[in-house]
Amino acid sequence: MAHFSYDDIDKMHHLYRINLINSCSGYKSANLIGTKCKKGISNVAVFSSVTHLGSNPALLGFFLRPTTVARNTYDNIKETGCYTLNHIHQSILEDAHHTSAKYHKSISEFDTTILEEDYIDDFYAPFVKACPIQLAMSYVEEYPIKVNNTILLIGKIEQLYVPDELLQKDGFIDLSKGEVATINGLDAYAVPNAHRRLDYQRPKPEFAINND
């Protein structure tokens, strides 16, 4: 068993640390965020921090740093109030991952990869073609995170597009059927090919006496 204390983590080589800490929280979502500045230059970047915040209203959040590759994404969202989320299918893993390269803001990752812009229902921000699930998002609010200068950006789901074959009768979207990826750490992509759905859980009767 390996054991790392706070001090060990603080003192370790930074490359070892980013691999270790990025992979210690569990599996992460694998999304491409599509944006476009007012001048019309589009941008697409891979994010692994998109998180469910609530269903009613339907809200998703993600974290970004103002000082890294995420700058273009953040600036474009602030300029236009909109962005898209696109699930990474296993057929585009390499190109999706390549969007983590730090290109100048005048260059669109749609030009440097096989990823193709897709415009749906006049939404300003570009979707990524052939992604199994696509969401049109509008900016709601943001929270500067004091402790490490990141930003939590919260958006509202304006439009959601899902292939019929992934959608079950009760609203559940079957990501494994969509061959959607999940991210482990900074650079590992897994594509689960099955899952088990479990029932809604209620307290066991023998402990119900104390249940309110």
Added chain:
Amino acid sequence: MAHFSYDDIDKMHHLYRINLINSCSGYKSANLIGTKCKKGISNVAVFSSVTHLGSNPALLGFFLRPTTVARNTYDNIKETGCYTLNHIHQSILEDAHHTSAKYHKSISEFDTTILEEDYIDDFYAPFVKACPIQLAMSYVEEYPIKVNNTILLIGKIEQLYVPDELLQKDGFIDLSKGEVATINGLDAYAVPNAHRRLDYQRPKPEFAINND
């Protein structure tokens, strides 16, 4: 292709909506959060929103609602300043999922499931025995999310325990080797059995001229 607008989502049956919206953001982390109140009653609950916030300092965040099952977790963390994160192994899926049942705060989920408390290095909050990755966390700060009354709670990694066989030379933790689960929606658990690691990405030379 199914298409849902904001209004469609707003008007749909609430059970359909929670399934749809909870599964539309992609795969989620599968963690058990262990806590213990000052009186000594332990608690363990499944969470799917644990997210990487930064490596230096090593910070993770998660979202909770003050008014749901998460109340015990939140109260205990506020009382004691500490909690544990434990990755869900495929052998404990049912019992991990059962911690989503709403038990009275006087009842420990360690008593209602096969999950066993584990105390390591005198940390006050209970770990979950046999979980492949275990983290001791301390409370750092929280952000009330105005738009839907959830809370983002941020913690610092105090201790990290990883089996040697999951740890690669560069610090990467191989979750698939650990048979760690990922969550799709509210109730589906997948256990990826492989992954592909991709290289660190730099801009392609033909686009380098505009790169800063």
